[in-house]
Every structure is written in structure tokens, then in C-alpha cells.
Amino acid sequence: MFAALGDRTRLALLMKLSDGRTQSIARLSADTRLTRQAVTKHLHVLERAGLVSSIRVGRESRFAYHPEPVAAARTYLDMVAAHWDGALSRLRAMVEE
Amino acid sequence: MFAALGDRTRLALLMKLSDGRTQSIARLSADTRLTRQAVTKHLHVLERAGLVSSIRVGRESRFAYHPEPVAAARTYLDMVAAHWDGALSRLRAMVEE
DNA sequence: TCAATAAGCAACCAGGAGGTTGCCATCATG
């Protein structure tokens, strides 16, 4: 999931989709210097990470943002931060002792 | 930064360090199946991402966790989530209209 | 019905990521 987010292009794609509008591949690769194929690959990576889903409608593939993994990532980082804060408190207590 | 976090080994290293204790390379690579060299490389990646810093003390290199980038990542994900929530509100308003 | 649009599929390529091995330098200490 962090790996999926760890690429500029994919992060940009996710931002484009995170407003809730579902968009086609052609549309997502319009204002980019990459090939449609490259964008397709990135979208599949995002899909495998659960960040995005696709449905075929007519002749186009519409991609939609999925918020759950992002929420999970936030929770995870909160845990790391809490771990750190806990360590700080313990250190402070030790010093003041 | 997400890229730095997008690797199991590095995530594990960060967890080990996030309790605030500064640890040597030998120590960090003790209970892992990897070579000390591999661990060293990962630590450098984390360092380049600002997640960790190293100082040489005696014959060993002590690595310490830096919380700032993690905080920044949390803020970033909050923004994405807010963007999404905003989109939802707008959608709801539109539907109820 | 036929041309244009949207996208899937497959092969291919260069470069970087992750990992190993071997060797050398430095520090701590019995």
C-alpha cells in the first residue's frame, strides 16, 4: 500500500480520482506525458492495492477511488506516532526522576 | 517518503527504531535473515528520506528515528481524506437537492 | 455499415532496487 503510493505518477492519479469522480483511462492519461499504456499499468497497481476499482462501461474503463486503504494507512501512521510519543513520555519521566 | 516506507524490511527497521532507542547496525541486523550490508542499504534509504539519522559513536553507527516525515505523511493523508469527504458532501447535497 | 475512439494484450527494453560476497579500516580491550 505504501509502495503503491510511493510513485509520483500513481500519487497524482490517486489525487485526480480522490474527488470522487470516476474517470476513464483516456481521460486520466490526457494531461500527462506518459503513454496510455503506462497509465493503465499504474492504475492496475493501484487496483491491486485496493486504492481504486474499475468497471467497464461501454467502450471505456471507469476508475473510482476507494478510501479504505488510505484510512488504514492513516491509522497505521497514528500507531507509529503513538509509539514514539510513548517513548518520549517514558524518557521525560526518566529524566525528571 | 512513501516509497521509503513501501518496503517490508524498511518498515520493520523503522518500527524497531520508533521507540526512541538509538541502535547500531549490528543490532538492527541481528534478528533478520538479511546481510548486514543489505540492512545498511535500507538504513541509508531511510536516512535519505529523513526518517532516520545516524551518528558514529566509537566503532559503531547509531541510528535514530526522526518523527517529522511521518507526521508530514499523516497530514498528507488527512488532506486526501478531506478531499474525499468534501466530494461526498457535495454528492450528498446534489442527490438531496 | 464503417470509421473513429477506447482500451486490452504481448513483447521488448533500460535502469534501478534489493541482495550477496569479499576485502579493508577502525576501534576497544584482555
Next chain:
DNA sequence: CATGATGGCAACCTCCTGGTTGCTTATTGA
């Protein structure tokens, strides 16, 4: 001071990633 612990450096290897090109297959709409 000699020896073991710690780690830096460099070369090397393999495989995945990000990207391209070329071609085929729907779908749409004039």
C-alpha cells in the same frame, strides 16, 4: 599490541519496475 567486533566500500548479480511500441478487439455514432 593483537585480536575480535563493527562497519565502510565496491563489484557483482538478478529481477522487477516503469516505460514504450505495435497490434487487435470492442463500442459508438454519423
